[in-house]
Amino acid sequence: MPVRLYLNNVGKSFTMHLQGGTVIPVVKQVEFSVNAGECVVLGGPSGAGKSSILKMIYGNYRCDEGQILVTVGDEIINIAGAEPRRMLSLREATIGYVSQFLRTIPRVSAEDVVAEPLIAQGASEAEGVDTARALLSRLNVPERLWTLPPATFSGGEQQRVNIARGFIAHYPILLLDEPTASLDAANRAVVVRLVEEKKEKGVAMVGILHDQDVREQIADRIIDVTGFAAEAA
Numbered sequence: 355m356p357v358r359l360y361l362n363n364v365g366k367s368f369t370m371h372l373q374g375g376t377v378i379p380v381v382k383q384v385e386f387s388v389n390a391g392e393c394v395v396l397g398g399p400s401g402a403g404k405s406s407i408l409k410m411i412y413g414n415y416r417c418d419e420g421q422i423l424v425t426v427g428d429e430i431i432n433i434a435g436a437e438p439r440r441m442l443s444l445r446e447a448t449i450g451y452v453s454q455f456l457r458t459i460p461r462v463s464a465e466d467v468v469a470e471p472l473i474a475q476g477a478s479e480a481e482g483v484d485t486a487r488a489l490l491s492r493l494n495v496p497e498r499l500w501t502l503p504p505a506t507f508s509g510g511e512q513q514r515v516n517i518a519r520g521f522i523a524h525y526p527i528l529l530l531d532e533p534t535a536s537l538d539a540a541n542r543a544v545v546v547r548l549v550e551e552k553k554e555k556g557v558a559m560v561g562i563l564h565d566q567d568v569r570e571q572i573a574d575r576i577i578d579v580t581g582f583a584a585e586a587a
């Protein structure tokens with residue numbers, strides 16, 4: 355399977371400008387690749403830098419050094435140097451992110467929240483909403499909630515709306531940030547199945563998953579990020 359994502363010598367530290375410029379080194383010389391159809395899980399203790407690596411791949415955090423190369427069709431793009439506008443278009447078509455928290459939009463129904471990324475990729479509104487309903491149903495979100503805005507939903511219901519939104523569209527690269535945290539066993543199994551379906555479609559995934567069971571079921575490889583620890587300056 356072709357390489358979809360390649361991190362080469364990536365390093366990151368934070369400079370705390372309001373604390374006298376204290377530098378917090380996080381990771382250095384991060385190097386790994388992810389093939390199409392593969393799910394790589396980042397391991398290591400709290401504070402090791404797993405989320406920071408995921409956020410650099412999604413462009414939320416800038417890398418201080420190194421390259422993050424993404425294959426888009428015949429092109430190879432270095433996200434580490436991508437313009438913000440380029441990054442936004444990559445997020446629409448190439449890199450998806452499933453987090454555990456839903457950002458609710460006032461007055462937009464759950465089914466429209468879920469359908470939006472698919473419609474943004476060119477699907478008709480009807481196809482978007484039909485696909486959204488199918489996913490909400492698989493994730494056991496009660497039908498009576500589908501046409502309501504999720505702001506008043508329970509934490510678990512909002513999380514499942516968010517998962518449906520994260521999995522609905524096709525992205526060649528998908529980042530999973532604790533997608534199963536606080537889900538019950540039945541819904542965890544649905545997420546495992548959704549990840550398997552993405553693998554079958556050749557999606558390259560990088561995940562953070564603390565749940566041992568889920569991790570064992572979906573991880574093709576576990577990369578311990580403590581190997582990339584940056585020493586204190």
Ligand SMILES: Nc1ncnc2c1ncn2[C@@H]1O[C@H](COP(=O)(O)OP(=O)(O)OP(=O)(O)O)[C@@H](O)[C@H]1O
Nearest residue numbers: 368378379380398399400401402403404405406407
């Ligand atoms: N925006 C930020 N500003 C300053 N320091 C940060 C920032 N984000 C992360 N850090 C620091 O970087 C280090 C790595 O954090 P990160 O969240 O990447 O770890 P993690 O392995 O994902 O941890 P956890 O498993 O607890 O979520 C921590 O010491 C954290 O305090």
